[in-house]
Amino acid sequence: MRSLIRRPVADAAPRDPAPSRLGYRYQRLMLTPGFRSTVRIGVPIILILSIVGSWYSKPENRAEFAATIKDTKQTFQQRPQFMVQTLNLTGGDLTVMTEVAALLPSEFPVSSFDLDLEKIRADIEALDPIKSASVRVGQAGALEVRLNPRVPVALWRDGATLRLIDAEGTESGQINARADRLELPLIAGDGAEDNIDEALHLFAAAGPLIERVRGLVRMGERRWDMVLDRDQRILLPADGAVAALDRVIALNDAQDMLNRDVAVVDMRNAARPTLRMNEEAADALRRVNTTTSNNGAGN
Amino acid sequence: MGDLYDSQRAMRQMRKAAMQRGVVAILDVGTSKIACLVLRFDGPEQFRSDGVGSLAGQSQFRVIGAATTRSRGVRFGEVDAMQETERAIRTAVQAAQKMANVRVDHVIACLSGARPRSYGLDGTLNVAGGMVTEQDISQVMASCDVPDYGADREVLHAQPVNFALDHRSGLADPRGQIGNELKTDMHMLTVDATAIQNIFYCIKRCDLELAGIASSAYVSGMSSLVEDEQELGAACIDLGGGSTGISVFMKKHMIYADSVRMGGEHVTSDISMGLQIPMATAERIKTFYGGVMATGMDDREMIEIGGDTGDWEHDRRTVSRAELIGIMRPRVEEILEEVRERLDAAGFEHLPSQQIVLTGGGSQIPGLDGLASKILGQQVRLGRPLRVQGLPQAAIGPAFSSAVGLTLFAANPQDEWWDFEIPADRYPARSLKRAVKWFKDNW
Incomplete structure (x- = not known):
C-alpha cells in the first residue's frame, strides 16, 4: 500500500559529491599553465584569424574591403x-x-x-x-x-645670348638686349660665372672709370680683362686684380692715361706694367722720337 | 631489502622534484575525513628579512589550498572500497587545487591503520681506530639484524635513533670521530603491504604521483608535541575516526609507534546502536552533546534524538545527556585502556618524562583529559597541531594534526635508512660507481 506521508527513500541521503574522472582530469588540464594559456589566448586568436582569413580569401570581399577603406579615406580627406x-x-x-x-x-x-x-x-x-x-x-x-x-647681379654674354647671373653664379634668366638691363655689369668669357665675386669687386673698384667700362672678359678661365669704350683694355693679373686696377686708376688720375690714345694697359706683370698704344699714336710717337734724336744727336 | 631501498629512494627523488617545482600536496587519508593541503615552497625564509627564522623554520612553505571531505570506503584507516576512496581523494584534491589555483602532481600521503609494528634494531661495526666515515655509517646500518617481519609487510620508516662510539652513546652524528666500535640503534616501523599498495593504487588512479608516505601516528606526533616533549620523551595519542595512533618520541626521534583499531566512529556506532538512531544523527549528537564526565546537571539536559518514522512517540524521543555520556564513556575508556596496554608493552614507564598528548578529532570530547589522566597517568594534555603559514581557520583543530604533521614531514623530513649512502658491498659487482669509489678510496 502506498504510504500516506512522504517518506524519504532509502538512498535519499545526500550522496557525497565527487567529481567524475573526466571532470577531474579536465580541471587538472585547465590548471596546467601552458594548456590554459593556449586555450585562453591561442584558441581565440586562431578562431579570429581563421574567420577573417576565410572572409578575406574571397575576391569580392577583398574588393569591397578595399573600396570601403578608400571611401572612408576619401570622406575624411574631403572634409x-x-x-x-x-x-x-x-x-x-x-x-x-x-x-x-x-x-x-x-x-x-x-x-x-x-x-x-x-x-x-x-x-x-x-x-x-x-x-x-x-x-x-x-x-x-x-x-x-x-x-x-634670384637677384641678378650681372649679365653674362655667351655668344649671342645674354644671361642674368646672380651672386652665386647661377643663371636666373635670359634677356634679349643689353639695353634691357643697363644697370647690370656685363661679363663674358669661359668660367666668368664662377668668379662672379671677383668681377663684382672689380666693378666696385672701377670707381671713376665706371662710366667707361663696357664689361669684364674672363681670359683663359684665369684672369680678367676690363674692356672700356674706345676698345681700350686693361689686362689684369690673376692674383691681385683689384690692386692692379687701383694702380691703373691712380695712373689715370695722375696722368689722364686712359684719355690718351692707349689701346691696352697690361698689368699682368706687376713689376712691369706695359702700355700698348694705337698704331697711329705709336707712329706719331716714333716720329717725334726720331725728330728729337736728330735734333739732339749729341745725346 | 633492495626493493625497499629502491621504492623509498624513488619516492625521495620524487619529493625532491616536487620541492623543485615548488608545489606539493598533502593527503591525509583518514577513516572519517580525507584532508588535502596544497603547499607552496618558496625556498628558505622568504617571508622574513632579519635572518631570524620564524616558526622554527616552518615558514619555508605556505599552505595555499586546503580541502576536506567526508571519507568514503576507508575503515580502520585502511582502504576498504577502492572506488569510493578514489572518489573521495579526487574530491579533496580537486577542491584544494581549485583553492590553490595550481595543478599538483606530487602527493605525500599518510595512513593511520595498516597494523603498524615497531622494531628496535641495533648493529655494530668495528672501525678499528679509524675515523668514522659515511660509508661506515651505512655499513653499521646494514649490519643491523633485521627481524623476520613477514613477507606481506613493508617497512614504512627506518630511522637511526642513536649512534654510539665505544663507550660514548647518544651521538647524533658520529662522522669524523675516532673510535673502535660503532654501534647504532634503529627504529623500524612495518605496516601491511596491501594497505600501502591500495593507497598507492588509489592515488595513482587520481593521476597523482606518490612522493612519500608516512605513518599518521608519527606525523601527528611531529606536529602536536612541542620540542621539549619530543626531546624528553612523550607519547602522542591520535584519536582518529577508525583507529587510534600511538607514537612515542624520545630525543626528537620516534622510538615506538602502534595503533589501536578503535576510534571515534566506534563511539558513534555505540550511540547509534544504543539509542536506535541513524549514524548521521548519532554523529551529530556526539559532537554537540558528547562528553565523558557526567555531572548532576547532565541528568536534566534532555536531547531530542528525533526520527523519521512518522510515529509520533518514536519521533519525539529524548535522551538525557547523562545517558549519552553513559554510552560514550565505556567505549572511550576501552580505547584508552587499550592505549595504556600498548604503552606498557612498549615500556613507556621507563622514559624520563611520561607526558601524554591527546590529539586527533576524538580528543575534542569534553572531559577527555580528565578521563585520560585517570587511565594513562597524570601528565596528560590536549594537543593541537603547530600553526603553519596559510592554514585556514577551519583546519587548525586537533583533527588536522596529522595533516599538519605531514606538512612538516614534507618540509624537513628526518633522515631515514635509505637516505644514507648505499654500503659499498651492496653496489652491483660490475658497477662503474663501484670502480669510481675504489679509486676515490685508494688514491
Missing part, C-alpha cells in the same frame, strides 16, 4: 577643414609667377592630403629664377607660396 580653397602666391615678378603657377594645382578646392608640399617646393626651386620658396597651407585654406627670386 571642409582639409580643403585648400585659394592660392596665395607672393614674391617674384609676373613671368616668374606665371611659370610657378603652372606647377601648382590648377583646380581648387583640393584636399590638402592630395598636395605634396615638399614636391611642389622642390619643383618650384628647380626653376632658374627662384632661389628658394616656402609652400604651406595657411589660414582659411589658402595655399601660400612665398617665392624668393
